[in-house]
Structures are given as C-alpha cells and as structure tokens.
Amino acid sequence: MRKFVCALLTGALLLALCAGTAGASGLPGFEPPPIQILLTIVIQNPNQDKTTAVVGETLTATWLVFGSSPPYDKVSSFWILDEALAPSFEKVSDSPEDYVNSLTFAKPMTARLVVLVQDGGSSLSVSSGTITVSEPEQLSIAITFDRPSVALHQAIHANWEVSGGVPPYKQVMYSWMLYKDGVYSQTPYAATTAVGNSTFVPTEGESLALSVSVIDSAVKAKDVTSAWIPILSPLPITIKLNPLSKPAVTLGDIITGSWSVSGGNLPYTSIRFQWLPLSGGQSLPASFGIAAVEGYSSVWPKAGDQLIFSVEVVDAGLYTQSKSAAAIPILPVRRGDANQDGLVDLLDLVSIINFITLGTFPQSYTNANADANDQVNIQDVVWVINNTLGL
Ligand SMILES: [Ca+2]
Numbered sequence: 001m002r003k004f005v006c007a008l009l010t011g012a013l014l015l016a017l018c019a020g021t022a023g024a025s026g027l028p029g030f031e032p033p034p035i036q037i038l039l040t041i042v043i044q045n046p047n048q049d050k051t052t053a054v055v056g057e058t059l060t061a062t063w064l065v066f067g068s069s070p071p072y073d074k075v076s077s078f079w080i081l082d083e084a085l086a087p088s089f090e091k092v093s094d095s096p097e098d099y100v101n102s103l104t105f106a107k108p109m110t111a112r113l114v115v116l117v118q119d120g121g122s123s124l125s126v127s128s129g130t131i132t133v134s135e136p137e138q139l140s141i142a143i144t145f146d147r148p149s150v151a152l153h154q155a156i157h158a159n160w161e162v163s164g165g166v167p168p169y170k171q172v173m174y175s176w177m178l179y180k181d182g183v184y185s186q187t188p189y190a191a192t193t194a195v196g197n198s199t200f201v202p203t204e205g206e207s208l209a210l211s212v213s214v215i216d217s218a219v220k221a222k223d224v225t226s227a228w229i230p231i232l233s234p235l236p237i238t239i240k241l242n243p244l245s246k247p248a249v250t251l252g253d254i255i256t257g258s259w260s261v262s263g264g265n266l267p268y269t270s271i272r273f274q275w276l277p278l279s280g281g282q283s284l285p286a287s288f289g290i291a292a293v294e295g296y297s298s299v300w301p302k303a304g305d306q307l308i309f310s311v312e313v314v315d316a317g318l319y320t321q322s323k324s325a326a327a328i329p330i331l332p333v334r335r336g337d338a339n340q341d342g343l344v345d346l347l348d349l350v351s352i353i354n355f356i357t358l359g360t361f362p363q364s365y366t367n368a369n370a371d372a373n374d375q376v377n378i379q380d381v382v383w384v385i386n387n388t389l390g391l
C-alpha cells in the first residue's frame with residue numbers, strides 16, 4: 001500500500017520524502033516495519049439494534065471502517081445463518097458507499113452479519129449481534145378510545161397500533177366513520193404510522209367508529225373497524241331537591257339541603273351544589289361543592305338576607321340540568337328568639353329548656369344562645385328572663 005501512496009504523490013519534496021523514506025532503511029536488505037494503524041470496524045446494527053426479525057422481513061446492515069490505509073485491499077461481508085457459514089451470501093464492497101449488506105429472511109433462523117476487511121498484512125473481521133428470526137405473528141391492529149361514549153361537539157381521541165405481520169408496514173391509513181339515520185359516511189382515508197392517534201368531534205350522528213388499514217412488507221393487508229361508539233342524545237335528567245332543614249335561617253345558624261339525581265346519560269360528568277346568599281337581590285360570594293348522586297350539604301350563612309340552594313348536573317353527553325330551591329329568608333340575630341318566630345316569649349324559654357334537658361335543637365341555636373357565649377345552657381334561660389321578658 002505504501003508504494004501505491006508514493007506513486008500518487010507529486011512534487012520534488014514529496015518525491016524526496018518517498019525516496020528519503022525508502023533511503024532511511026539505511027543498510028541494504030533492511031525493510032522498516034510498516035506504520036500500523038489498527039483496523040476498526042463498526043457495524044451499525046441492522047435497523048437500529050434490532051435483535052429480532054420475522055420471516056419475510058429484510059434487514060439492512062451498514063458499517064464503517066477506520067484505520068490502516070484506505071482504500072482497503074478487500075472489504076467483504078457475509079451472513080452466518082444458524083451458525084453456519086453462508087458463502088453464497090458473501091458480498092465484496094468496492095467503496096465506503098457500498099458498505100451495506102441486506103438479507104431477506106426466508107425461514108425461522110438465527111442470523112449474524114460478519115464484515116471482513118483485509119489491507120496489506122492486516123486483516124480484521126467483526127460480527128454483528130445475533131438476530132433471531134421467527135414466523136410473523138398475525139397482522140393485527142388494536143384501536144382504543146379515551147371514552148366509551150361521546151356527546152355531540154365533544155372530542156373523542158383514538159389510539160391505534162399495528163403489530164404482527166412483516167414490518168416495515170408499507171401503507172397505514174385511517175378513517176373516521178359515522179352512522180346516522182341508517183346511513184354510513186366516513187372521512188377520507190389519511191396516511192398515518194403504525195402507532196398513531198387522531199381526534200374527532202362529531203357534530204351529528206348516532207354512533208361513530210374508526211377504521212385503520214395496513215399493508216405489510218409481505219403485501220398482506222388488514223383492515224380493522226373499531227367497535228361503534230355511541231353518540232349520546234339528550235335524555236331527561238331529574239334532580240329532586242328535598243325541603244331544606246328549615247324554612248328560614250338566622251345568620252350564623254346551620255341549614256342543610258339534600259338532593260337526589262337520576263336519568264340522563266350515565267355516568268355523570270359532574271354534579272355540583274351551590275349555596276348562594278343574596279343581599280338586596282345581589283349575589284354574595286357563594287359556596288360550591290362537588291356532590292354525589294345523592295347527598296346533603298350544610299352551610300352557615302354569614303351575610304345576606306336570602307339564601308338559594310341549587311344543584312347542577314352534567315351527564316356523560318355533556319347535557320346539563322340544574323334545579324334551585326326557592327329562596328329562603330336569612331334572618332338577623334334576635335337574641336332569645338329560640339323558635340325563630342320573630343317574638344321573644346315563653347315559647348322560647350320552652351325551646352331553650354328542651355334543648356338543655358332533652359337535646360332537642362331549637363330552630364335557631366344562635367338566638368337560643370341568648371347571652372352570646374359559646375354554648376346554650378341555663379344561663380341563657382336566665383338571660384332571656386332578665387333581659388327580654390322582664391319577669
Ligand atoms: Ca320566639
């Protein structure tokens with residue numbers, strides 16, 4: 001090889017260099033050892049570190065060679081199939097652009113690619129990892145959705161994955177299908193990848209489905225249509241509001257509302273309740289909460305003169321129903337008016353005493369706590385007697 005390099009060099013200096021190199025041998029009959037740059041071969045594994053393949057699949061290996069002094073005397077490659085040399089597959093590559101060797105696997109086997117480089121006195125061979133080739137599994141397409149049903153104008157998201165068969169897959173296409181009034185329609189098929197996704201928003205129809213088709217490298221075709229997803233229509237939603245725990249509530253007292261929900265498209269997307277105090281007809285900051293199909297909620301109004309309790313339901317079809325109870329009065333605190341009838345009289349004393357002795361809650365605990373400390377007890381009876389009844 002060194003001779004070949006010298007033959008290419010031109011110019012007196014380089015000629016002198018070549019001559020000088022030859023002359024450096026000094027003594028007749030002495031040949032200096034050639035400068036050795038170690039050969040290195042890097043096989044870029046077939047199809048990115050693939051360790052498995054299927055019958056009918058074509059794998060292409062490429063490699064890089066470094067060291068010694070290119071161009072090399074001989075670069076060849078061959079496949080070892082089932083640990084037996086397959087010399088008929090040997091291929092000699094003329095240039096780095098041709099450092100490639102492809103094989104289509106005809107039957108189940110193990111395969112390795114060996115690359116052999118010879119240059120001057122150097123020779124190096126390198127083998128790829130073993131690739132296990134098996135019969136392909138059935139070509140199949142899995143399609144999943146992010147929801148079991150969809151409402152009009154609501155987005156539904158689909159994922160699909162092609163597997164089995166002989167990759168690479170040549171042609172993967174998808175199309176959304178719509179069923180309405182006994183007629184099927186569909187969006188045009190669009191190109192996609194073996195693993196893909198799409199979102200669709202129905203504006204009409206009774207149900208929809210996704211169709212995905214594929215052709216693999218063995219020219220086998222598969223076309224799969226998903227299960228049909230119902231497009232939900234509005235169904236009546238019934239919200240039953242039970243009577244509130246009292247027909248009026250004193251500021252600071254507790255009041256409880258309860259409800260039950262039925263009908264509509266199940267499952268419900270959300271159920272919420274709201275306590276909305278009003279003052280002079282204007283809304284005050286409200287209390288919201290997430291609710292269950294049946295439940296109750298309590299609130300202690302701190303301001304306002306009216307209180308509205310309501311429940312709102314959004315069903316699986318995103319159809320909404322809400323119901324509000326009639327506004328009830330929020331009463332100012334009237335110390336001693338335990339039965340909350342606007343008067344302070346003997347009936348209130350009875351109410352307070354019933355609480356102390358029997359545990360029966362007065363209509364207004366806040367009013368019953370006439371001395372406005374932290375509890376209702378006999379002192380409140382005394383307070384009412386002394387301050388209000390004038391007894
Ligand atoms: Ca009273």
Ligand SMILES: [Ca+2]
Binds near residue numbers: 372373374375
């Ligand atoms: Ca008290």
